Amino acid sequence: MVIDWQKCLGGTQSDIPFSIQHTTDGGYIVVGESESSDGDVTQNFGNRDAWLIKIDSLSNLQWQVSLGGGNIEFAYKVIQTQDNGYIVGGSSYSNICPGANSNMWFLKTDSIGNILWQQCYGGGNFEGIYSFQPTTDGGFIVIGTTAGPLPGGADVMVVKCDSIGNLLWVQTYGGSSSDFGIDILQTADNGYMILSDADSQDGDITFSHGNEEYLLLKIDSVGNVVNSKCLGGSKRDTPRSFYQTNDGGFIIVGHSRSVDGDVTGNFNSNGYYTDIWVVRIDSLANILWEQNFGGHDIDEGYSIYPVNGGGSVIVGSTYSNSGNVSGNHGLWDIWVFKIDDFGNIIWQKCFGGSMNDQGHSIIQDSNGDFVIAGSTTSNDYDVSGLHSVNLEDYWIFHLANVTGIDEFQNINNHFEVYPNPFTDEVNLTLKNLNGKEVTIEIYNIYGQLVSVIPQETIQSDLKFVKKDLNQFPSGVYIVNFRISTGIYTQRLIKL
DSSP states (O other), X not given: OOEEEEEEEOOSSOEEEEEEEEOTTSOEEXXXXXXXXXXXXXXXXXXXXXXXXXXXXXXXXXXXXXXXXXSBEEEEEEEEOTTSOEEEEEEEXXXXXXXXXXXXXXXXXXXTSOEEEEEEEOOSSEEEEXXXXXXXXXXXXXXXXXXXXXXXXXXXXEEEEOTTOOEEEEEEEOOSSBEEEEEEEEXXXXXXXXXXXXXOSSTTOOOOOSSSXXXXXXXXXXXXXXXXXXXXXXSOXXXXXXXXXXXXXXXXXXXXXXXXXXXXXXXXXXXXXXXXXXXXXXXXXXXXXXXXXXXXXXXXXXXXXXXXTSOEEEEXXXXXXSTTOOOOOSSSEEEEEEEOTTSOEEEEEEEOOSSOEEEEEEEEOTTSOEEEEEEEOOOSTTOOOOOSSSSOEEEEEEXXXXXXXXXXXXXXXXXXXXXXXXXXXXXXXXXXXXXXXXXXXXXXXXXXXXXXXXXXXXXXXXXXXXXXXXXXXXXXXXXXXXXXXXXXXXXXXEO
């Protein structure tokens, strides 16, 4: 897996992207926030602007525009419309929107970033858009958060609007603590599934494990709550992105500190550091499987995207260089990995330099390649062209020939664990790995390494390793097959 091209974009102040989308001309549109007024940024209206950039298929900057007023603006998402314009959602603290605090800020631009219309939603509280989606009636469903001095801290806020942003209805959801709107998708019955970060244990939250959790709220076409489901454990579990699967269910990514409840494994048993936590649910929010990914330091998941041919690709940030993670360049790296439809890692790789690199958004383009938008303060290893010292640039990079890097696309043909569940002994089978060095690691549910089979080169087409785990207590274990091209992970259950 190699970076085909990479580009730092920004100026000498902080510039951070949050969303990237493929455009019909083969290029990419990226939006985030910028405090710069030099380098690639030709204008700044105030403290911080939303910064919208268009690049071609080779990362050449075609145009860029700062959007905002005299105070603070930022944008979390952008999509292209059928007329080759763009819809942007974020938050405005300026006189663009009425009110003393911030409003949800929703706007349409033409094909080169000129604003055609803009709408503000909210009142005297702090409101902001985190995500939005087009709806089948030609309008949009918008999700974010409203927070103010009233009891309750923060609530999820959902807005339904028409094709030019006119408000059709607005609803808030939550309880007596703080609950944040993360993402929303329209369902086949013309209702919506809401993904939120919930800290409440009352109100619209019908069951909680006791702390911040993934919350799924199903609402009907006019915003009435149909049902709700909390996913997580007793520590903080923070969702960031989800998509709908072909069977009508959903797959969710975020990060978790829990080691109990719905979370059956964490590489850090003290619950201080987060793992990336991925959950697959059916259409009724029942868990089909869940899996932790990461190492023995901090790992955070931000974006998940369905892969052509099956599986998902995930981007986030990692401070680890252990467990599932290898190849960290130093401090924070952008971590990209692919999983199959059952949560097994197919490949993984760290990208970045010796400073801090954060992954925010990933897509697969029409060629089957992956493009990542993140921020960087590095200027070495994978990164070149940083505009500042110790302040972020947009960092956009393209992974070439992605379909060719899945050396083990049919991964189950190469690694096998049986019997599973087992009682005392387990067989570890490695197939078709001629000349490859393999290390096998077994972790318990708390992320502690309990057994290791040292690295050796597999010289034959088939190798069996029989491991006696009779002395270990019943529970869930994770088996890592660590090879030069990545790490394959499989769950193991001892009865």
